[in-house]
Amino acid sequence: MIRFLLVVVSLLGFLVFSIPLAAGEFLVAKFNPKRQQEHSLRIVQAMFRLIFRLTGSTLTVKGQENVPEGAVLYVGNHRSYFDIIVGYTVVPHLAGFVAKKEMTRYPVLSDWMRLVNCLFLNREDIKEGLKTILEGIEKVKQGISLWIFPEGTRNENLDPLELLPFKEGSLKIAEKSGCPVVPVAFTGTAEIFENHIPFMRPSHVTIEFGEPIYLKQLPAEFRKRSGAYTRDRIIEMLQKEQRARKLSSLPQSQSQCVVCKR
DSSP: OHHHHHHHHHHHHHHHHTHHHHHHHHHHHHHOHHHHHHHHHHHHHHHHHHHHHHTTOEEEEEOGGGSOSSOOEEEEOOOOTHHHHHHHHHOSSOEEEEEEGGGGGSTTHHHHHHHTTOEEEOTTOHHHHHHHHHHHHHHHHTTOEEEEOTTSSOOOOSSTTOOOOOOGGGGHHHHHHOOOEEEEEEESSTTTTGGGTTOOOOOEEEEEEOOOBOGGGSOHHHHTTHHHHHHHHHHHHHHHHHHHHHHOOOOGGGSOOSGGGO
């Protein structure tokens, strides 16, 4: 419970005391958008690293060399809010998340999300959803990568290999912009919080970036079901990580903490 309280106090403290800072970032955006985006991302990354450290967890990053230059669409499995925290912590360049529109209800938090290029998707309104896709395509053209979780919600299945079906329309941003899709596999994030709410417990988290997928280069039968194809690649990475964990005899306390060294 102490870890949970530390995380909550830190997050609320940041949201309250960063109000003037966020206002300043919006002002900078009017004159130098790129500088503002880079600066805002560094601020959010620093906050997320702090939150991750407070949980006592460790992190291993695999396959980062697979991420090509330029904007990409990161596509991951989704089991925890810590997927977002870990994802933002390790990205080397500008990147935003596609989040549900309901997140706009939260002042300051939604402001920071906008500052780091997040998009808000209305899943109930087709026209609004199309508008978000067009905004995403424009972001990619500007060199800004995007994260998306095609399961549509957090997967609460007991078996982490049992992913929810991927919504096929979720990859439209990559399909229309031509940017590569980078499959991302998260392991161990739900063990921090969601598996035993309201307690937070240390976990060893692994994030693996798979080889990029160029949708236009896929055979026709896979191109028609690119969501399912990407889902299969992520499951393969999760299976590999699961086997590696079973074979490893190293205790979690000896695992390398990448975040703490950044």
